[in-house]
Amino acid sequence: xxxxxxxxxxxxxxxxxxxxxxxxxxxxxxxxxxxxxxxxxxxxxxxxxxxxxxxxxxxxxxxxxxxxxxxxxxxxxxxxxxxxxxxxxxxxxxxxxxxxxxxxxxxxxxxxxxxxxxxxxxxxxxxxxxxxxxxxxxxxxxxxxxxxxxxxxxxxxxxxxxxxxxxxxxxxxxxxxxxxxxxxxxxxxxxxxxxxxxxxxxxxxxxxxxxxxxxxxxxxxxxxxxxxxxxxxxxxxxxxxxxxxxxxxxxxxxxxxxxxxxxxxxxxxxxxxxxxxxxxxxxxxxxxxxxxxxxxxxxxx
Amino acid sequence: xxxxxxxxxxxxxxxxxxxxxxxxxxxxxxxxxxxxxxxxxxxxxxxxxxxxxxxxxxxxxxxxxxxxxxxxxxxxxxxxxxxxxxxxxxxxxxxxxxxxxxxxxxxxxxxxxxxxxxxxxxxxxxxxxxxxxxxxxxxxxxxxxxxxxxxxxxxxxxxxxxxxxxxxxxxxxxxxxxxxxxxxxxxxxxxxxxxxxxxxxxxxxxxxxxxxxxxxxxxxxxxxxxxxxxxxxxxxxxxxxxxxxxxxxxxxxxxxxxxxxxxxxxxxxxxxxxxxxxxxxxxxxxxxxxxxxxxxxxxxx
Numbered sequence: 001x002x003x004x005x006x007x008x009x010x011x012x013x014x015x016x017x018x019x020x021x022x023x024x025x026x027x028x029x030x031x032x033x034x035x036x037x038x039x040x041x042x043x044x045x046x047x048x049x050x051x052x053x054x055x056x057x058x059x060x061x062x063x064x065x066x067x068x069x070x071x072x073x074x075x076x077x078x079x080x081x082x083x084x085x086x087x088x089x090x091x092x093x094x095x096x097x098x099x100x101x102x103x104x105x106x107x108x109x110x111x112x113x114x115x116x117x118x119x120x121x122x123x124x125x126x127x128x129x130x131x132x133x134x135x136x137x138x139x140x141x142x143x144x145x146x147x148x149x150x151x152x153x154x155x156x157x158x159x160x161x162x163x164x165x166x167x168x169x170x171x172x173x174x175x176x177x178x179x180x181x182x183x184x185x186x187x188x189x190x191x192x193x194x195x196x197x198x199x200x201x202x203x204x205x206x207x208x209x210x211x212x213x214x215x216x217x218x219x220x221x222x223x224x225x226x227x228x229x230x231x232x233x234x235x236x237x238x239x240x241x242x243x244x245x246x247x248x249x250x251x252x253x254x255x256x257x258x259x260x261x262x263x264x265x266x267x268x269x270x271x272x273x274x275x276x277x278x279x280x281x282x283x284x285x286x287x288x289x290x291x292x293x294x295x296x297x298x299x300x301x
Numbered sequence: 302x303x304x305x306x307x308x309x310x311x312x313x314x315x316x317x318x319x320x321x322x323x324x325x326x327x328x329x330x331x332x333x334x335x336x337x338x339x340x341x342x343x344x345x346x347x348x349x350x351x352x353x354x355x356x357x358x359x360x361x362x363x364x365x366x367x368x369x370x371x372x373x374x375x376x377x378x379x380x381x382x383x384x385x386x387x388x389x390x391x392x393x394x395x396x397x398x399x400x401x402x403x404x405x406x407x408x409x410x411x412x413x414x415x416x417x418x419x420x421x422x423x424x425x426x427x428x429x430x431x432x433x434x435x436x437x438x439x440x441x442x443x444x445x446x447x448x449x450x451x452x453x454x455x456x457x458x459x460x461x462x463x464x465x466x467x468x469x470x471x472x473x474x475x476x477x478x479x480x481x482x483x484x485x486x487x488x489x490x491x492x493x494x495x496x497x498x499x500x501x502x503x504x505x506x507x508x509x510x511x512x513x514x515x516x517x518x519x520x521x522x523x524x525x526x527x528x529x530x531x532x533x534x535x536x537x538x539x540x541x542x543x544x545x546x547x548x549x550x551x552x553x554x555x556x557x558x559x560x561x562x563x564x565x566x567x568x569x570x571x572x573x574x575x576x577x578x579x580x581x582x583x584x585x586x587x588x589x590x591x592x593x594x595x596x597x598x599x600x601x602x
Contacts, residue, residue, distance in 0.1 A: 061564065070564070119443050131531075135441050142420050142436065145533030145566050152527050156457050166563035226453050230432075230531070232446030262467035263362065263371070265446045 002277065003036055005044050006284035008052075008291075010111065014043065025075030033058075033081075034088040041089070052291045053094040055283030056085060057103040059128075062144040064300045067097060072164060082298055091297075094290040096283065098301035102147065103282030104239065104274070105132020106139050106301075110285050112274045113237035121233045122272060123149065124240030125220075129172045135231060141301050149227065150176065154219040171223050175216040177241040183212045199245050216242075217249075221256030228257065228264050239272030246271070303578065304337055306345050307585035309353075309592075311412065315344065326376030334359075334382075335389040342390070353592045354395040356584030357386060358404040360429075363445040365601045368398060373465060383599055392598075395591040397584065399602035403448065404583030405540065405575070406433020407440050407602075411586050413575045414538035422534045423573060424450065425541030426521075430473045436532060442602050450528065451477065455520040472524050476517040478542040484513045500546050517543075518550075522557030529558065529565050540573030547572070 005014040018036055021028045037054060044051050058081065060071025067082025082097045089095060098106075105122030108114045114122060114134060122132040129150025133140040140146045150172035151165050160169030173179055177195035184198045185191055188208050192198055201209035224236060242249055254269045274281060286301060306315040319337055322329045338355060345352050359382065361372025368383025383398045390396060399407075406423030409415045415423060415435060423433040430451025434441040441447045451473035452466050461470030474480055478496035485499045486492055489509050493499055502510035525537060543550055555570045575582060587602060 119447075133531075135436055135443065135447070136439060138437060138439075140436050140532075142533035143535075143566075146420075146436070146531065148530045148565070151564070152530050153523070167561065222454070226527075227531075229449045229453050230434075230447065230528075231441075232443035234444075260468065263452070264449070265444075 001033070001036055002280045003040055004280055004284065005040060005047075005049065006281070006288070007049075008288055010281075010285070010288075012281075012284075013047070013049070014040075016040075020074075022073070026079070029074050029076070030079060030081065030084060034084060037085065038088055051093060053096070053287035054085070054089055055096045055098065055103070055285075055287030056081070057098045057100040057279045057283045059100050059130075062097060062099055062300050064141065064143040067298065067300055069097075082300065086298060094287065095298040096286045096290055096301060097298065098283060098286055099130070099132075099141075099144070099147070100279040101130040102132045102139055102141065102301055103280075103286060104272075104278030105134065105282070107274050107278045107282035107285055108132075108237050108239070108272055109134055109139065111281070112278065113270050113272045114235060117233070117235050119231065119233045121227060121231070121236045121267075122278075123224075123236060123238050124272065124278075125176060125238060125242035126240035127176060127178045129176050129240075131227075133231065134233070139301070144300060149223055152223065152226075154222045171219055174219050175223070180212055180216060180242070183215070184208060187212065195241055196244070199242075199248075202245075202248070217252045217256065220253055221260065224253060224257050224267075224269070225260045225264075228261065228267055232265050233267045234265065235268045235270060237270050237272040239275075239278065243271050302334070302337055303581045304341055305581055305585065306341060306348075306350065307582070307589070308350075309589055311582075311586070313582075313585075314348070314350070315341075317341075321375075323374070327380070330375050330377070331380060331382065331385060335385060338386065339389055352394060354397070354588035355386070355390055356397045356399065356404070356586075356588035357382070358399045358401040358580045358584045360401050360431075363398060363400055363601050365442065365444040368599065368601055370398075383601065387599060395588065396599040397587045397591055397602060398599065399584060399587055400431070400433075400442075400445070400448075401580040402431040403433045403440055403442065403602055404581075404587060405573075405579030406435065406583070408575050408579045408583035408586055409433075409538050409540070409573050410435055410440065412582070413579065414571050414573045415536060418534070418536050420532065420534045421536045421538070422528060422532070422568075423538050423540060423579075424525075425573065425579075426477060426539060426543035427541035428477060428479045430477050430541075432528075434532065435534070440602070445601055450524055453524065453527075455523045472520055475520045476524070481513055481517060481543070484516070485510060488513065496542055497545070500543075500549075503546075503549070518553045518557065521554055522561065525554060525558050525568075525570070526561045526565075529562065529568055533566050534568045535566065536569045536571060538571050538573040540576075540579065544572050 068078040118137040120134045131147040131149040153169040155169035163170035180195040302319045369379040419438040421435045432448040432450040454470040456470035464471035481496040
């Protein structure tokens with residue numbers, strides 16, 4: 001868990017990272033989250049600050065109507081995260097409960113690679129793939145359900161593998177950092193240390209690494225062409241671990257998209273700039289925006 | 302061209318249909334549009350009404366920054382429609398220049414099948430296919446470029462045909478009304494009187510009609526699953542000529558989507574209710590909304 005205390009002007013006063021008790025799953029993860037929020041509040045007070053609002057970001061589906069979260073990799077099923085946060089923090093401060101990728105996109109929009117755009121996309125390629133969509137000037141939430149570009153089908157026929165989500169041929173099964181490592185392993189019988197090692201092998205001229213990389217680029221181009229046709233972003237910021245590949249990733253995406261588009265508006269393809277801290281900064285930004293809007297109570301994004 | 306005079310309360314005071322000089326193309330079509338707008342204004346005045354605003358809807362890409370329109374089937378290429386409308390009508394009344402399908406979606410949202418929704422989709426299946434997207438309570442424009450679901454790729458490999466847009470395997474090449482008639486003709490060597498006749502043949506048990514219909518349903522399910530995953534609508538209203546097939550169209554779409562979704566929120570699939578008049582009613586609604594907002598000048602949607 002990446003967390004911090006952030007001042008109204010965006011200055012990060014304190015940063016810390018805490019382990020997520022993933023193996024314990026479900027309730028222990030929620031308890032760890034609540035404990036973290038409470039203890040950070042205590043630290044802020046001890047340091048002479050006043051906590052004005054709390055922003056918490058999580059992965060999964062955040063149902064806007066109920067404030068519950070379903071997230072497979074946290075073993076949460078309609079878990080009442082917002083209600084538990086309110087019980088732990090009290091009613092007197094605004095709480096924003098947001099999706100980690102949407103919060104990251106919000107940070108990129110406000111202070112990062114998407115600054116100044118009104119139609120844009122933040123697409124982190126990490127363990128999984130989800131998207132933060134900025135449309136007509138607003139970050140889209142879809143009642144908590146929008147942006148699951150990683151779970152749209154881009155692989156067809158026999159080549160399609162089943163995704164963790166239950167569907168077949170999802171973008172995420174080929175183009176996520178996890179998929180790169182898994183597919184390289186399946187192809188070669190060798191175990192690699194994540195996508196990072198696949199990228200090293202790629203740079204060293206390994207043909208199997210080149211093939212899994214090529215497969216990923218192909219479906220990423222498909223996905224970006226589709227998104228461009230449907231939503232017309234002017235800029236797409238790629239984030240997550242894979243963007244460490246830099247132009248090795250970005251230039252083929254630009255070339256592939258350029259070759260495919262006909263009547264559509266061609267988006268810029270850039271690297272996201274806030275890195276792993278994007279979600280945390282976005283959470284703080286959303287919380288401060290709530291203070292500025294002078295709204296009390298809670299909100300999901 | 303479908304046109305009308307619409308009162309503030311939505312009452313349609315006058316309706317008329319005028320021919321579009323399609324064969325003449327380009328400038329003559331624009332002239333016919335301008336003449337229609339001016340003459341309708343004269344009629345309104347002669348009937349004792351005061352024209353408060355003008356709404357014009359067209360197909361194609363309406364560039365929000367310039368007010369120009371590019372529409373292949375009108376032979377318009379960056380045609381300055383908004384500037385010409387201003388010159389013809391004068392500066393003292395608001396002008397809304399909107400996309401025909403988005404205007405239709407707006408009418409369905411305000412007074413039709415999408416009433417009460419905040420995340421929904423209007424998808425008319427006519428000669429072509431475009432979508433009006435309602436996201437987080439607003440009709441999406443994407444600077445005029447959004448909603449081209451008909452030009453996303455759902456047919457892969459050798460089965461993909463080239464679309465009028467220049468891309469390959471677009472939804473529109475299989476699932477539009479025009480595609481149904483064309484594909485039935487290509488399959489059988491017979492010329493049919495549009496999708497209407499294909500639907501009659503389907504009802505009569507014709508196996509070729511069943512096959513092209515089945516192909517259309519397959520890609521429509523693909524498209525609606527994709528849209529649901531990315532944008533999470535609660536309701537999808539299908540319009541256009543094909544919705545004349547009623548439950549023959551809607552029930553297989555519902556079944557197909559239900560079978561494919563895993564974690565996503567399942568949308569209702571309903572028929573649009575405003576028919577061919579949707580675009581015209583939407584244009585009037587948008588124009589009156591501009592009057593209510595007390596904004597002068599022009600706007601594109």
